[in-house]
Amino acid sequence: MEKATHRLLRPLLLAAVTLLVTATFAEPPAPAKPPERLSAETFAAGAFIGDPKLSPAGDRVIAKLSVDGELLLGIKDFRDPTGKIIALPFESFDVRWYRWASNNRVLIGLGRNGGRFYSTRLFLYDLAKRTGRSLGPKRQGIVGDDVLFVADDGSYLLLAMAKNTNSFPGVIRVDLDSESAEMVEIVNPQQWIYDWYADANGIVRLGLGYAGLRRTKVVYRNSATEKFKEVARVKWDDSDGEIDTIRIPTSTEKGYVVTNTRTGRFGVYEFDWKTLEIGAAVFEHPTVDVDDFQLSEDGKSIAGVFFTDDRQRVKWFSPEAEGLQKEIDLQFPDRSNWVSSSSKDRLKHLVWSGAADNPGAFYYYDRPSRVMTRIAAQFPALENRTLAPMKAITYRARDGLEVPGYLTLPPGRPAKGLPLVLLPHGGPHARDEWGYDAYVQFLANRGYAVLQPNFRGSSGYGRDHLAKGYGQWGLQMQDDLSDGVRWLVAEGTVDPKRVCIMGSSYGGYAAMMGAITTPDLYRCAISFAGVSDVNGWLKAHRGDVLPKRYKRWRQKVQGEVEVDLKAVSPLYRASEVAVPLLLVHGTDDQNVPFNQAELMAAALKKANRNYQFVPMKGVGHGFDKAVDQAIYLKAVEEFLATYNPADLTPTGVQPEPTVASGPVPDYSLYSAVNPENSK
Numbered sequence: 171m172e173k174a175t176h177r178l179l180r181p182l183l184l185a186a187v188t189l190l191v192t193a194t195f196a197e198p199p200a201p202a203k204p205p206e207r208l209s210a211e212t213f214a215a216g217a218f219i220g221d222p223k224l225s226p227a228g229d230r231v232i233a234k235l236s237v238d239g240e241l242l243l244g245i246k247d248f249r250d251p252t253g254k255i256i257a258l259p260f261e262s263f264d265v266r267w268y269r270w271a272s273n274n275r276v277l278i279g280l281g282r283n284g285g286r287f288y289s290t291r292l293f294l295y296d297l298a299k300r301t302g303r304s305l306g307p308k309r310q311g312i313v314g315d316d317v318l319f320v321a322d323d324g325s326y327l328l329l330a331m332a333k334n335t336n337s338f339p340g341v342i343r344v345d346l347d348s349e350s351a352e353m354v355e356i357v358n359p360q361q362w363i364y365d366w367y368a369d370a371n372g373i374v375r376l377g378l379g380y381a382g383l384r385r386t387k388v389v390y391r392n393s394a395t396e397k398f399k400e401v402a403r404v405k406w407d408d409s410d411g412e413i414d415t416i417r418i419p420t421s422t423e424k425g426y427v428v429t430n431t432r433t434g435r436f437g438v439y440e441f442d443w444k445t446l447e448i449g450a451a452v453f454e455h456p457t458v459d460v461d462d463f464q465l466s467e468d469g470k471s472i473a474g475v476f477f478t479d480d481r482q483r484v485k486w487f488s489p490e491a492e493g494l495q496k497e498i499d500l501q502f503p504d505r506s507n508w509v510s511s512s513s514k515d516r517l518k519h520l521v522w523s524g525a526a527d528n529p530g531a532f533y534y535y536d537r538p539s540r541v542m543t544r545i546a547a548q549f550p551a552l553e554n555r556t557l558a559p560m561k562a563i564t565y566r567a568r569d570g571l572e573v574p575g576y577l578t579l580p581p582g583r584p585a586k587g588l589p590l591v592l593l594p595h596g597g598p599h600a601r602d603e604w605g606y607d608a609y610v611q612f613l614a615n616r617g618y619a620v621l622q623p624n625f626r627g628s629s630g631y632g633r634d635h636l637a638k639g640y641g642q643w644g645l646q647m648q649d650d651l652s653d654g655v656r657w658l659v660a661e662g663t664v665d666p667k668r669v670c671i672m673g674s675s676y677g678g679y680a681a682m683m684g685a686i687t688t689p690d691l692y693r694c695a696i697s698f699a700g701v702s703d704v705n706g707w708l709k710a711h712r713g714d715v716l717p718k719r720y721k722r723w724r725q726k727v728q729g730e731v732e733v734d735l736k737a738v739s740p741l742y743r744a745s746e747v748a749v750p751l752l753l754v755h756g757t758d759d760q761n762v763p764f765n766q767a768e769l770m771a772a773a774l775k776k777a778n779r780n781y782q783f784v785p786m787k788g789v790g791h792g793f794d795k796a797v798d799q800a801i802y803l804k805a806v807e808e809f810l811a812t813y814n815p816a817d818l819t820p821t822g823v824q825p826e827p828t829v830a831s832g833p834v835p836d837y838s839l840y841s842a843v844n845p846e847n848s849k
Contacts, residue, residue, distance in 0.1 A: 205556035205581045205615065210807060213612040214793075214800035216241075217548045221510070222532055224520050227273045228513030230297075231520065231534075231545075234265065239796065243268060245276070245297065248534075258295065258302075266290060266315060271346060272324025274298045277305075279315035290315040292329065294346065305344050307353060311335050318368040328374065330366045332359065341366050341374050360398065362387060369418045370469025376418060376443060390443050392423055402446045415462060418443070419470050426452065426472060428460055435632035436460045438475055453485060459630050467516075478630060480562035480574075481604035482506060490516065494537065498523075501542055506605065524548070526560035526578070529606040549606075556581050558614035560604055565657040567626075567650050571638065574631070575623035575654065576602055579663075580614045580816075588619040589668040589816045590658060592684075592692075594651055595622065596675030598639060601630040612803055617816030619664060625650035643704060643727060644683045644738030651680060652688050670814045672696035672806070675762060675791065679704075682740035682751065682770070689748035694813035696752040696806055699762050699791055702770035703742075705735040710763055741766075744773035751781040752809045754802060756789030782809065 215236075222233035235244040235257070243258040243265060258278075266279040274297045281290040291314040295302040306314050311332030318341065319328040325347050332339040341357035356374065357366065363379035373394045381387035381403045389398040414436055415428035427441040431448060436459035440449030453460060453475040466473040466488060473488040486492035491509075498507045502523040510532070511520040517537050524530020529549040533542050547553050560578045567573050579585050591613050595602045602622040610620045624631065627639020627647050639647050651671070658664040671684040671692050678700020685695035701707045708727065727735075736742045751774065755767030764785070771783040784805050786798060793799035810816070 208552075208555060208612075208615055210612070210800045210803035211796070212551045213608045213615075214796045214803055215549065215551060216796055218550055219532060219546045219548060222520050222545070223269060224511040224513055224518060225270050225273045226514040228515070228518030230273070231511075232268060232270070232276055233532075241265070243278070247297075256297070256300075269320070270324075271320050271327065275324055275346065277317065277320070277327070279317075281315075287312050287335070289313075292317065305329070305346075306331055306342075307333075309334065311337065311339065313339070316366075318366060318374065319370075319372040321372065328356070328368055328372060338363055338379075339366065341368075360389065363389060367416065367418055370465065376416075388443075388446065401444055404446065413441075416441070417463070417465055419465065424449070426463065426465075428463065430459070430633050433632070434634055438463045438472065455479070457631065459632060478601075478603055482508075484508075494519070497537070497540070498535065498542075520545075524606060526605055526607075527557035527611075529557075557606075557611050560607075560610065562604060565623075565654055567646075567653045569646070571626060571650070573623050573625055573650050573654065575621060576604060577622075577658075577663075578610050578614050578620040580617045580619060583617065586662055587665040588663060589617065589814060590655065590664040590670070591618045591620050591810070592651060592655055592669065592671040593620050593622050594625065594671070594673045594677040594680045595628070596673065596677050597629070598625070598627045598643075598647065598676040599629050599636070601628045608799075609803075612806075616807065616810070618810075619658070621654050621658060623650060623654045625654075641727070641733050643679070643733070644687065645733070648680060648683050648687060651684065652691055655691050666691075668693065668814055670694045670696065670810060673700070674698040675700065679740065682747070683738070685749045685751050686740060686743050686746045692749050694750045694752070694809065695747075696754075696809060698754045698802065699756060699759055700740075700753075700766070701762050702740045702766045704739045706739075706741075707762060707766060708735075741770050741773055744770060744779065745777035747774060747777070747779045747781070749780075750809075750813045751779065752784070752805065753781055754784045754786060754805060756786045756791065758788055758790045761791040 218236050220234040222231050224231055229249055230245060230247050232243060232245045235242055237257070240259060242260070245256040245258070260280060262282060264281040266281050268276060268278045271277045271294065276295045276297070278293045278295060279290060280293060281288055289312045292305045293302055294305050306329055311334055314331055316330040316339070317327055318330055321327065326343055326345050328341055329344050330339045330341050338359045338361060340355055340359035343354045343356050345353075360377065360379070362381065363377040365378040366374055367376040368374045375391055377389040377398060379387040379389070386404050387400060388402045388404065390401045391398050413427045413429045416425060418425045423442060423444050425441045425443050426438060427448070428436050428438055429448060430436045432439070432451070433454060435455065437454035438452040438460055440452065441447070442449060452472055453463075455477050458477055458479050461476045461478060463475045464473045465471070471487070473491055474484050474486045476482070476484050484495070486495060494509065495507070498509070498521055505523050505525045505528065507521060507523045509519050510522050512518065519535045519537065521533040521535050521542070522530055523533065529547070529552050531547040532545045534545055535542050558578045558581050560576050562574065563577045564572050564574050579588065593609065593613075601624045610622070613620050625639070625647050626635060627642060629636055655664070655669055659666045669692050671681045672695070673679075673681045678697030679702070681695040681697045682700055682702065684692055704727065740747070753767055753771055753774075755764055757764050767783070767785065771781065774781040786801065789798050793802065
C-alpha cells in the first residue's frame, strides 16, 4: 500500500485546467428566456470543485476536482503566472480529508477497503520537493489518520494510532521536518481507551474508553506533566440526553460540549471535565438543534455556533468574524454565504456563496482591499440556467404536530393545480435543508412541484420530534407524508390526481408503503435502495450508518409497544401495491442489501402487480459515478412521463398508462443494468 501510494502521489501538471484563476469575474447575468429542459447528465454531474482550503499564507489553495470524470486533488499557486495546477490522483484510494500542515506541506488522510477492514493512512505531500510520503510506522492498526494536533509552524504533529489490529491506540509525535519522520511515543496505549483528544496547545488531555455495556470510561489530565486519572464512568442513555461534540480549550479544566440533556435540543454548554458536570449554556436555539461550534484561534473561547432552522445559519461571538460575515453578506444578499477557509493572518479568505436556485461558486476575498475574486462555479453547466426557488413551509399533521419542510415550484408555471412529486428524505434520522438539490431541480425542470417534509422521526428539531417517530415506520411517519399532500391539495397548489411519491433509502421504503397504504393519493411510486423487509434489514445490517448523536435509533424502530414489523414491511404486502412502482437498487449496496429489492420484485411478480425493476450493477447505497446517476434520472423521467406526466392532454385530461407490469423490457436504456438480476 505504501509503495503504490508513493507512485500515486507523483504530481501531474494540468496546464489545460483553468478553474482556479486570479482574474476577477462578474456575476453571470440572470437569464431572460424561459426555462429550457436540461439533460439528466447536467443534473447528475458531480461538483467540479469542492472543499477548497487556503494555505496559511493565503497564496495557494487545495481542492477536490472533477476532471473528465476523475476525482483528484488539485493545488493551485496564485503566484504562478502559467496557471498550472498540481493534480494528485489517488485511483483506488478514498480521499477522506486534507489540510495544510504549513505553506509548503499538505496532510492527506486516505482510506481503502482491504478486504476484512477499511483501513486509513496518513500521507504528506511536499510542494517544494514535489514528493509525497507516508507518515507513521509501517506496521499499525486499522485507523492511521487520526491527527490530534499540528504545530503552527508545521514542524510536527500528534497522531493517535494502534500498533496492530488487536491493540488500543496511543499517541505519537511525528517529526515532519525529518526525512525519517521520527516518531516519539508521548502517550502510552491504555487498556480500553479508544479515543484521545488534545487541546489547542498540543497537550493530550482526555481519553474515552469502554467500561462495560453502554458505559464510557473517561480519563483526564490538566497538563502534560500529570498522569491520566479515571474521572468517571458514564452510562449514556437516549432518554437522559447525549453528548455529541466535545472540544477542550487551552489551559483550563473547563471545556465545551454539544448536548441535548437540558432541553431535549442540542445546544452548546460549558463542561467540567473533572466533575463531568454540564455548566452554563453558551447557546440554545428555541426550536432546532445546534449542528456544531467553532473555537477561537487561541482555543480559549467559542468563536461561533452553527445551526439550521429554515436554512443553515451561524451565530458569531467573535466581533471580527461577525464583521467579516456582514461584509460578505452585503456583497451577496439573499444567499447562503460561508467562509470556508482563511489565511493564518485572517486577511484572505475563501468564500462559498449559493442558494437553492444557485448551485454556488467559490470566491477569493482580500479583506484589506475589499476585492472579491471569483474562482470557480461548483456546477459550471448550470450557470445562466433558470432553476427553481425553494421556500420553507410548515403544515399541521392530523394529530396537530407541526411538520416543517420545503416546497419547490416549477418555474414558468402558475402555482395552481400542479403535478407533484412527494420526496421524503432518507435516514430517517436526517432532515432536508434549504439549498441546491439535484433531484429537486431535475424534477422542477420537468414541470413538477416538489414537497420535502421533515416528518416525525427526522433529526434537527430536538429529541421530541425525533422520538415521535419511534415505532412509527409505515404508520404516523407515513401519515405525515399523506397530510403534506392533502395540505397542498387544499391550498389549490397541487392537482390531487397528479401526485407521485419518490425516495431513496428510507424515502424509498416510504414510497413503497405509500403505494400500499394510500394508493388513492398517488398515481405512481419510485423507490431507490428502499427497505422492503424491515426486520430482515435490521438483522442483516452490516454498517452503522447512524449519526453519533442518535446511535440507539435502530433499537427504536419497533417502538416501546412492539410493532408487527411484517405489517409495516412492503415485502409482505406486495399484493396490496395498487399503483405502478419503479424499483431501483444497486447490486453493491452494503446499507440496504440488494436482496431486499430482489425479494420485493419477486413478490410483485407473483402478485401480478404493475412494477418495473432496474438493478444497477456496481452501484452502492448512492451514486459514486455521474453516469450511473444519469441512468437513474432517465429511468425516473421515463416512468413519470408514462404514469404521471407533467403536462395534461389538450383536453385537460391526464392520460391513462398502458404499460404492462414486470421488469423493464428494454435494457438498452440502462447501460449499467445487469438484466440477469431481474429474471
